Amino acid sequence: MSSEEINNLQNSFQRAVNLSGSSGAVSTSPTQSFMDTLPRRMSASNKAKALKPFSTGDMKILLLENVNATAVSIFEDQGYQVEFHKSSLPEEVLIEKIKDVHAIGIRSKTKLSANILKHARNLVSIGCFCIGTNQVDLKYATNAGIAVFNSPFSNSRSVAELIIGEIITLARQLGDRSIELHTGAWNKVSHRCWEVRGKTLGIIGYGHIGSQLSVLAEAMGMHVLYYDTVTIMALGTARQVPTLDELLNNSDFITCHVPATPETKNMLSAPQFAAMKEGAYILNASRGTVVDIPALIQAFKAGKIAGAALDVYPSEPAKNGAGVFNDDLNPWATELISLPNIILTPHIGGSTEEAQSAIGVEVATSLTKYINEGTSVGSVNFPEVSLRSLDYDQENTVRVLYIHHNVPGVLKTVNNVLSNHNIEKQFSDSKGDIAYLMADISNVDQSDIKSVYDELNQTDAKISIRLLY
Numbered sequence: 001m002s003s004e005e006i007n008n009l010q011n012s013f014q015r016a017v018n019l020s021g022s023s024g025a026v027s028t029s030p031t032q033s034f035m036d037t038l039p040r041r042m043s044a045s046n047k048a049k050a051l052k053p054f055s056t057g058d059m060k061i062l063l064l065e066n067v068n069a070t071a072v073s074i075f076e077d078q079g080y081q082v083e084f085h086k087s088s089l090p091e092e093v094l095i096e097k098i099k100d101v102h103a104i105g106i107r108s109k110t111k112l113s114a115n116i117l118k119h120a121r122n123l124v125s126i127g128c129f130c131i132g133t134n135q136v137d138l139k140y141a142t143n144a145g146i147a148v149f150n151s152p153f154s155n156s157r158s159v160a161e162l163i164i165g166e167i168i169t170l171a172r173q174l175g176d177r178s179i180e181l182h183t184g185a186w187n188k189v190s191h192r193c194w195e196v197r198g199k200t201l202g203i204i205g206y207g208h209i210g211s212q213l214s215v216l217a218e219a220m221g222m223h224v225l226y227y228d229t230v231t232i233m234a235l236g237t238a239r240q241v242p243t244l245d246e247l248l249n250n251s252d253f254i255t256c257h258v259p260a261t262p263e264t265k266n267m268l269s270a271p272q273f274a275a276m277k278e279g280a281y282i283l284n285a286s287r288g289t290v291v292d293i294p295a296l297i298q299a300f301k302a303g304k305i306a307g308a309a310l311d312v313y314p315s316e317p318a319k320n321g322a323g324v325f326n327d328d329l330n331p332w333a334t335e336l337i338s339l340p341n342i343i344l345t346p347h348i349g350g351s352t353e354e355a356q357s358a359i360g361v362e363v364a365t366s367l368t369k370y371i372n373e374g375t376s377v378g379s380v381n382f383p384e385v386s387l388r389s390l391d392y393d394q395e396n397t398v399r400v401l402y403i404h405h406n407v408p409g410v411l412k413t414v415n416n417v418l419s420n421h422n423i424e425k426q427f428s429d430s431k432g433d434i435a436y437l438m439a440d441i442s443n444v445d446q447s448d449i450k451s452v453y454d455e456l457n458q459t460d461a462k463i464s465i466r467l468l469y
């Protein structure tokens with residue numbers, strides 16, 4: 001592209017800034033002047049037409065927390081501008097950077113609170129390159145018309161395999177033996193070391209991870225009980241129990257695989273430790289809020305608990321480095337690290353090459369499809385809406401993406417605007433307080449595009465609008 005063409009694009013981008021009315025806000029829809037800079041597409045029947053926002057080259061993607069290279073190359077192949085950081089960013093830096101980006105990719109450390117999101121003027125989408133989405137204020141994002149995507153199961157197997165490794169490590173006190181030998185101490189013991197065959201594994205949360213784990217544990221000869229708030233078909237000979245207490249009373253190993261919610265906060269605390277078998281083992285690779293760690297320390301010291309494996313903590317360091325896991329972060333850190341047969345890992349449950357690469361592809365593809373085509377399939381906070389592709393030879397067709405408050409009468413108002421053209425197809429769905437309408441309208445002259453945008457922009461229920469062509 002020549003420098004003159006780049007200047008034209010930048011100028012049209014700047015003019016798009018002025019489309020939305022609110023200062024500093026940038027539309028991701030085409031302006032008339034920008035449309036004029038575009039070569040018309042070649043007509044070729046039976047090929048899907050690639051839809052684009054006003055200029056892919058202007059799309060800015062901020063990637064934090066060492067999101068996998070597969071994602072970087074998907075975004076770069078689209079021509080987006082990608083800014084990549086290995087770690088999360090301090091809040092003040094993030095606030096500055098989020099002002100201008102159209103999409104942000106994070107993992108579990110970056111907290112996208114309302115306080116941060118309120119500075120985002122152009123953000124259309126958030127990609128959580130992980131399973132959990134509790135680090136994002138989903139309510140705020142939804143009300144601001146920002147679609148959030150995650151990867152619901154690409155790292156599930158990695159977590160399940162970690163837990164299997166840890167069950168044996170705890171049963172054989174492998175962590176302690178290894179630390180001792182690293183310091184030169186030979187300590188050949190069998191006291192309170194066990195086989196896992198024939199022992200009972202209690203799984204709290206029988207979703208993607210819990211059910212994978214169930215299969216692996218049975219293959220090692222373990223009995224599996226699980227507790228879940230919904231009734232789920234048992235795999236193999238696993239058995240669902242009706243109460244958490246029944247699981248706690250009967251399990252040798254207890255592992256948590258539930259999301260962070262108000263209901264799961266301190267789900268394992270003093271009363272639950274009291275209900276466990278003597279010498280039970282606890283594993284938590286879900287979220288740090290689920291296990292009450294001071295209560296776990298007390299139960300361990302009282303001899304009730306024989307060991308624990310923790311991968312997640314109420315507060316986690318923002319980046320890698322020596323000395324960052326300390327009492328300033330969590331007041332019980334020193335006490336916890338002094339205890340034997342306690343395996344502590346730095347939130348690495350999903351950290352395998354296989355998982356990260358698959359997550360990179362999955363989330364980057366969802367974001368790209370949303371940015372380029374408006375497809376919200378897989379979003380955790382939006383109604384899932386998709387339209388089939390346009391044909392390559394559909395010259396004057398525009399795709400309208402209209403995110404709005406879920407109130408009566410909106411479709412009538414919007415279709416009144418669109419009905420000046422031929423509505424080729426449309427799909428609308430709602431989820432809670434918001435709704436999302438996609439429509440392909442044909443016979444749209446380039447001169448009509450701005451007026452369609454302006455008319456939709458004046459509708460009361462509008463949260464945000466994008467036009468793709």
Ligand SMILES: NC(=O)C1=CN([C@@H]2O[C@H](COP(=O)(O)OP(=O)(O)OC[C@H]3O[C@@H](n4cnc5c(N)ncnc54)[C@H](O)[C@@H]3O)[C@@H](O)[C@H]2O)C=CC1
Pocket residue numbers: 131132152153155156159204205206207208209210227228229230257258259260261263264285286287311312347348349350351
């Ligand atoms: N340590 C790590 O690196 C990773 C941690 N995770 C965490 O693991 C959690 C679980 O992941 P998945 O298995 O993929 O989730 P999932 O959504 O497939 O399964 C969660 C299960 O927990 C159940 N559940 C929810 N609330 C419950 C409650 N109060 N009591 C009992 N059961 C309840 C649900 O019904 C569901 O069956 C994620 O939410 C995430 O926070 C996920 C991946 C990696």
Ligand SMILES: O=C(O)CCC(=O)C(=O)O
Pocket residue numbers: 107108109129130131132133155350351
């Ligand atoms: O790999 C990560 O950064 C986070 C993994 C995780 O906790 C998740 O997928 O929910």
